[in-house]
Amino acid sequence: MEYREVASINLARLLREGGTVRASGVVREAFLVGDERFPLEGEATWQVSVSSVGGDEYWLSGEVKGMALMECRRCLKPTPTPIHAYFQHLLRYQQGLEAVAFHEEDEDEYYAFGQPDLDLLPFLTEAFVTEMPYTVLCQEGCKGLCPVCGVDRNLVDCGHAEEGFHPLTALKDLLPEL
Secondary structure, eight states: OOOBSOOEEEOHHHHHHOSEEEEEEEEEEEEEETTEEEEEEEEEEEEEEEEEEETTEEEEEEEEEEEEEEEBTTTOOEEEEEEEEEEEEEEEEOTTOOSOEEEEETTEEEEEEOSSEEEOHHHHHHHHHHHSOSOBOSSTTOOOBOTTTOOBTTTOOOOOOOOOOOTTGGGGGTSOOO
């Protein structure tokens, strides 16, 4: 299957004749959400189909998969994390509409579009980023960073004792010795 880097699909034929249109492609380097960057190891691949469901309504369904590079929650090492996300959205064509807009009416949710070239990147990004876990570990037994000197304890034994956490530890400095 041949992949494209452009994350869009042309719906001109679908708008005229109905049926189904399919596209596939890749996203390289990272997904962007505002100023936030979600880096990838390699590239993420995607596939979508858009089908006419009657009138000016269309059903968008697809999947995106790739390896997100996330920081280990203990040692901050870049950790490849497999992501495989599926998505489905109702689309409504409104001729002349410049940008894709989300609408919520009663219990209906849909995206309105007005141009035959539909930008898929927002749909792909939302699905991929939403599927990412909150945290990851580089390995199950990750020892993390030393709180005293900051060295990666997986690579070096710095000799600092690991102090156990207790919520009342800070109070010992507040009380004079008896």
